[in-house]
Amino acid sequence: MPTGRIPGEPTLKMTIMRADEERLYLDYAANWPMRPEVWEAMGAELRHGYNPASAHAPGRMAHRCLELARGRIGELLGCARSCIYFTGGGTQSDNLAILGFVRAHEGSGPRVFVSQIEHKACLEAADRGGLEGARVFRIPVDRSGTLDLEWLRGRLEADPAAPTLISVMWANNEIGTVQAMDDIVALGHEHGALVHTDAVQAMGKVDVDLGRTPVDLLSATAHKLGGPVGIGLLYRRPGVTLEPLSYGGGQERSMWPGTQNPIGATGFATALALAVEEREAEVARWTALRDHLEGRLLAEIPDTRIHGGEAPLRLPNLVSVGIPGCDSGALLVSLDFEGIAASGGSACGSDSSVGSGVLDAIGVPGDAPYAAVRFSFGHETTRADVDRAADALARVAARVVALTA
Structure with missing residues (x-):
């Protein structure tokens, strides 16, 4: 056994x-x-522990391992593999989504809405965006941690032409409140806003289906699912423009450059598959x-x-x-x-x-x-x-x- x-x-x-x-x-x-299943899957791919950007045969094997994991994750989330970008974790993915949006709309008066109970990765990224010219708003919540969507509706209607991002945790990591993401996405799209969700805690406990809940950006990480530490992902819907936060390579289609981690990606895909199945x-x-x-x-x-x-x-x-x-x-x-x-x-x-x-x-x-x-x-x-x-x-x-x- x-x-x-x-x-x-x-x-x-x-x-x-x-x-x-x-x-x-x-x-x-x-x-x-x-x-244990994740250890086994990653162990089986240790022979592919080469740089997937290399053109030689070992590099091509590593690249295949990486892309198989990307495709499997895409299938599990209900999106195309090309929409998945691997990062170093959930914090990096949150920052790429929020600051990438702000910097892509520099000079256009972008707005960023975050809830009062977001993870620090989102709150501080939004605050940094505020220093770079974005207008940042914090959506109030009630005593249960549920968002005040009528408050949000009123603010969205106040300046409908501004580039706008709504960033809301799908499930709160401290008190467990799950937001009505279908309603948030519908409200955001009704007013021309993009919607980002930190789904780190939601994965494996909530039915995350991007076909049914069409968020524009989604962040997740492997180590909250029984996967390895040090690898996360950002889902980006086609047509959403982000400015990269770092430069110097073409990996992850230049969105998150740097040497990729095919073994970690395999662990992520395996952990997510187990979570979805169970x-x-x-x-x-x-x-x-x-x-x-x-x-x-x-x-x-x-x-x-x-x-x-x-x-x-x-x-x-x-x-x-x-x-x-x-x-x-x-x-x-x-x-x-x-x-x-x-x-x-x-x-x-x-x-x-x-x-x-x-x-x-x-x-x-x-x-x-x-x-x-x-x-x-x-x-x-x-x-x-x-x-x-x-x-x-x-x-x-x-x-x-x-x-x-």
């Missing part, structure tokens, strides 16, 4: 999950340990785990709040819980001592309790102790795991609240 290991190398899954049998990993939203069954399983965990936390921890719990659409594998009167850092350290890996929000944020300001945007008070904990599930998470997490959080929270007081 295949072990999923590259000979001589320990798997990431083993490093995180099996080095200590007592540890429980519930931080899949930060990084999904690489799946999505329906896993969504049902994760939803049951999420609801069970939330029910226990609400019943057992006083004054607990489920962030995003009122949203019409939510990620099935993410629970974000808030506990008033509790120090967030102390709570997370205590959970770690209990052998449970969780997070306070975005792994990309320096502040574990607030991350990118999502909690501020949904109305969580910032002037009193308040702990935010995010649990996120993967394909190995079981009912026993979430019960263990609930037991530990209830026990630890009571202790930390007492100390905080």
Whole structure:
């Protein structure tokens, strides 16, 4: 039976999950340990670990490996392979979409709309665009993290001739709110705007079909799916103009120049194929785990709040819980001592309790102790795991609240 290991190398899954049998990993939203099937697929392509831009036979083999992965991803997303551009990750893809749009419309007064709860990669790229002449607007959200589309409609109608980009996360990485992307795309296109979505968290949990939801730009990354770290993609609809952010080569049709990564692309394609194949069954399983965990936390921890719990659409594998009167850092350290890996929000944020300001945007008070904990599930998470997490959080929270007081 295949072990999923590259000979001589320990798997990431083993490093995180099996080095200590007592540890429980519930931080899949930060990084999904690489799946054995992905190791196997990448290991099979190690012989093609050459520069795919080279004209000799080894280079042509590497190029074929790269293009097979690109074509497979295109099929899975419902788009032509020529619309997929490989990058170094989701942050790079977000930056290419937003700043590439701004720079392509330099001097034309471009507008960029981002929600208040975007990932920092989008918020800071938009702010940089503002320094380069774009007008930047932040779309408000309600207490569930759902966008105010009527607000957006009014702003779009105010200047219909301006080149406009709307950039909205399909699924929020901190509280799990899923936006109504079909409605956002329809609204944007009605007013001549382009729509970009950071779909990093949505992949594998939401049905991402570019034929049905025709966004103009989409960013994703492999390591949130059980693929390798260090490779992402940008989907660009034909006819959308972007200015590259770097120069010096013709790779990725000059949109993201630099030596390409065919082995990483193979891992990305394999991870995405597994996620798409398993999505329906896993969504049902994760939803049951999420609801069970939330029910226990609400019943057992006083004054607990489920962030995003009122949203019409939510990620099935993410629970974000808030506990008033509790120090967030102390709570997370205590959970770690209990052998449970969780997070306070975005792994990309320096502040574990607030991350990118999502909690501020949904109305969580910032002037009193308040702990935010995010649990996120993967394909190995079981009912026993979430019960263990609930037991530990209830026990630890009571202790930390007492100390905080």
